[in-house]
Amino acid sequence: MAAKKKTTKKSVKKAPSSTVAAKPRKNWISWAYQEETTLDKSASLSKVYYALLALGVAVLLGLALVTGINADEKFQDDYSEKLVDYYASAGSDKAALYEDDTSSQRFNKFYGGFFELVSGSVNRMLGNIPGPAYHRVRHLLNALFGVLILVIVAGWSRRMAGVRAGILAIILLLASPRLMGHSVMNPKDIPFAAGYLMGAFYLYRCLISMPRPRWQDALGFVLGAALATATRAGGILIFCYSGLFLGIDFLMRYGVKGIAQEFKQFLTYAAYWIGSTVAGFGLALLFWPYAMQAPIEHTKEALALFSNYAVRIIILFGGENMFSDGIPASYPLVWLGISVALSVIAGFFLSVLSFPWLSKKHGGLSVLLLLFVTIFPLAYIMFKESALYDGWRQLLFIYPTVLVLGAISFEYLAERFTARTKWAGLATIGVVVLLSADALLFTARNPALAYVYFNPLVGGIHGAFGQYELDYWGLSSRQAVEWMEEEGILHPDMDTLTIGTTFPYNVRRQLDFSYKDKVKIQYIRYHRRFSEPWDYGIFPNRFIRGPHLRNNTWPTSKTVHRVEANGVPLAVVEHDPEQFAMKAETILKTGQAAEAIGLFQQEVAKYPDNEQGWTGLASAQVSLGQADQALASAEKALEVAPENETALYLKGYAYLTKNNGPEALNTFNYLLRVDPENAMAYYWIGEIYKQRQELQTAFQNFRKAIEYNPKLKQAYLGIATIFEEQGDMENATRYRNAAAQL
Structure with a gap:
């Protein structure tokens, strides 16, 4: 039998009776904030909530152990090691500032170093150097930030709308393969998302108890905003949000005249904002060496750089290959629409449509805060036409609040139908699970590659193949290397061999130290993959043009192994024992076109799906x-x-x-x-x-x-x-x- 419903209610503070026009202010406050549900509706639902929470933690930690290395970690690893040296030397080793570096590594200093310092320090204490164990530690630590996101999303939903909303929030998060996948291997976007969410949540907690917030909530805000800023300079958005919503809150309670009539309270609000901003920003600086040198100037420099940071790479979008700085304005909306679970999409649109009713139930300002921290950054990025690439990973920070909005919206829907049927609550959970089934099953089937999920609106990953980027970070390189180990190609007693690949860092760091010295890694561009000799090739489909992929001529006949997700190839291992094309390319460079033609003809006779064999043959023929x-x-x-x-x-x-x-x-x-x-x-x-x-x-x-x-x-x-x-x-x-x- 379900336990009797118990709730404790926290009333919001009212404007002092001496305030002019106090009665209208009470009405405004009543609209802005409503009671929080702090205890559970039933013991059985509470058990389900905590069981799902534990499941979410276990899944995240499990995914961290099987995920591959992302290509950008080559930059982060370098920064991590230099940060440890910087702090270990009390700042005398200034390599982390990249003062004389002209490579792309020089941009590392513009990022806060919290995660990199922590992960680098743990690896240093464990005696790990970059390799499989080193990255397992990084990924497990990364997963802890995913756990933080999980706990806050569930807790925020539960506080606003009850334990069933918390359960719905956990289901929605588990049905977020891209968030789950990034949570275990993305050391920039996920810690930033965790800090952003934490800052927004504790801002909400402070607002509902103003003008005297609990010190625990104020501390939570400071720590969240500091974490975000200690990852990316964009974390100062949280401080701006704080000033905006504290200002709105004050005006709601006391009106414009209150600035003079309640000047003491006005100073209190100002003190909270200034104090939390100084404390949070100061704490973030402790983990950001470059900003330490000139806090205001270098923070502004970082903000200016990343607001106009045009990484110019070729991406695949809508079946067309284009440069990332020339994407259409619809890019983020399209990506979100095709790679988020149907349940999450339905929940978000339900929250927008039901805003008046959600505001009445949970407080207008409380719901508005959730919508604002979700929509404003997206709208700003689209307005600024910022360069985006690699899907929507740069927007991961706005996604957790989408889950909260969806959870409280589905809970509202359940309550609306409860009067008609006692099964409304279970039916709502059932509908959410049904809409989430495709995403949940994708993660279960592809735990190491969850981040390549696409929803049924685009035909799943089959429909996205050749239309959108799949494994853009080359995580599938891990499965390719592991297959070579299982087949006995890579082992401690092996002869030396060369692996050609478009993702050399991923492959190199995945090699076991017992045989690593016997393997040469050759970076090679895919469309020139036979210009250098190699024994085996590891090629994720990241750099293959869309029309080629859609033509069903990749993987090629040289493929000896495919790494797949739901049957769709993400990467291949190729073997080229004869090396006809490689030998022909070498001969052609010396001007021996006639001899090269013979070798190219042998290549295309055996491998007619090798386009480079045909282009090499055409080149030799033109020269003659x-x-x-x-x-x-x-x-x-x-x-x-x-x-x-x-x-x-x-x-x-x-x-x-x-x-x-x-x-x-x-x-x-x-x-x-x-x-x-x-x-x-x-x-x-x-x-x-x-x-x-x-x-x-x-x-x-x-x-x-x-x-x-x-x-x-x-x-x-x-x-x-x-x-x-x-x-x-x-x-x-x-x-x-x-x-x-x-």
């Missing part, structure tokens, strides 16, 4: 003046890999050698649609227009070629020729001199 054969080989490459840039270039060049300018022009223009920054395409288009005496168009294309490849000597000479034909010898000489220096 065999234009028709080269065109045929390039077309074969495009049959395997549509939109392959090399094949398109060779096709256009073959048309040029046949003096077929129109077809060459069409091909190079198509190449520019595929690769808008292809300097050689612009150069040859310039040459075509120069031959047509359309000098202005030729000039523009030569300039574009130089823009994307400043060392392209031919383009300078092309412009010099145009100036000479126009009688402008001064500019012609200037461009010829520039070409001579290249």
Whole structure:
């Protein structure tokens, strides 16, 4: 039998009776805040709540043990080691400031170092150096921040709407494969999300008890905001939110006139905001060496950098490969819409639609805070057209409050139907579980790769294949290495071998120390993967163009193992015992095109789905003046890999050698649609227009070629020729001199 319902209610503070227009203020306060449910409705529901909470903790820790290494950890590991040295030397070892570093590592200093210092210190104490054990420690520590998110999401929902809402929140979080997956291997976005959520939760707790918040809640706010800021400079948003909502709260209670009439209370509010901001920011600085040097100036520098930080990489979105700084405004909304469980989407929209009723039940300002900390950052990022990439991982920090909104909204729906049927509560939980089933099953089937989940709206991961990035961080490299170990390819008594891969850091750090010294890791770009010799290749599909993936010609016939999620290939292990293409590439570089043709022909005869075998053959044929054969080989490459840039270039060049300018022009223009920054395409288009005496168009294309490849000597000479034909010898000489220096 269920235990009798018990609740304790905490009343909000009212404005003093002396305040002018106190009666309207009471009405406003009544709208802003409502009672919290602090005890459980039934003992049985409470047991379910804590069982699910324990399950969530166990799942997160379990996922941490099986997840792979993410590609960005190469930056974080370096920062972690340097931070430990910085603090161990009391600041004398300044390598963590990257003062003379010009590589991409130099951006590390703009991040707070809390997680990296903690993980680096623990690994240092355990005697771990970067390798499998080192990363297991990092991932377990990362999972603890996931646990913090779980506890706060469940606790916030429970406090606002009762234990059943807490249960619903846990279900929604367990049905969040991307959050779960990132929680165990993403040391930047997850600690920041945990701090952001913690700061927002304790701001809510402080607001409902103003003007005298509990010291525990004030401390929780300071620690949460400090954690966020000690991870990313953007954590100061929490302090801004605090000032905004404390200001709203004061005006609600006392009105504008209250600034003068209740000046003592006004000072109290100001003191809370200033004190918590100074304490939180000061605490964050202790874990951020670069900001320590000049707290205000360097924090502003970090904020300015990351608000305009245009990481320019090619991404796959909606089936098209594009640069990350040129994504459409819809990018984050589309990603959220296709990679979040249906239950979470339904819960969020229900919260928006039911805002008036949720406000009446839980307090308008309480619900508004949840919506604000969720929607404002997303709206701001979209308004600023910030460069995003790798899905929506940069927006993970707004996701936990989406879960809280969904939980209290489903609970509200259950209560509305309780009057009609006593099974409404169980029915609501059943509906949420049903809508979550696809996501829950995905994590259960793919515990090491949960972060590649896509929902049924896009056809799941099968529908997303070739349309959106899947394993963009190369976590599947771990399963590839483990397969090679299971097959006896990698073992302590092995001969030396070379592994070619697009994710060298992931593979290198996954190798066991017992055989690591016998393995050479060769970084190689996927579309040039046979330009260097290797014995085995590990290739996640991150750098393969969408049309190639959708063409069902990858994985190739060289594949000896596939790493899959729900049957969709994420990475392959390739073996190339004959190395026909590699040998042919080497010979071709020495100018022996005829000999290379024979080897390339052997390659495509045995592996007709190797587009690089066909492009290599086309290149050798072009160099020997065999234009028709080269065109045929390039077309074969495009049959395997549509939109392959090399094949398109060779096709256009073959048309040029046949003096077929129109077809060459069409091909190079198509190449520019595929690769808008292809300097050689612009150069040859310039040459075509120069031959047509359309000098202005030729000039523009030569300039574009130089823009994307400043060392392209031919383009300078092309412009010099145009100036000479126009009688402008001064500019012609200037461009010829520039070409001579290249």
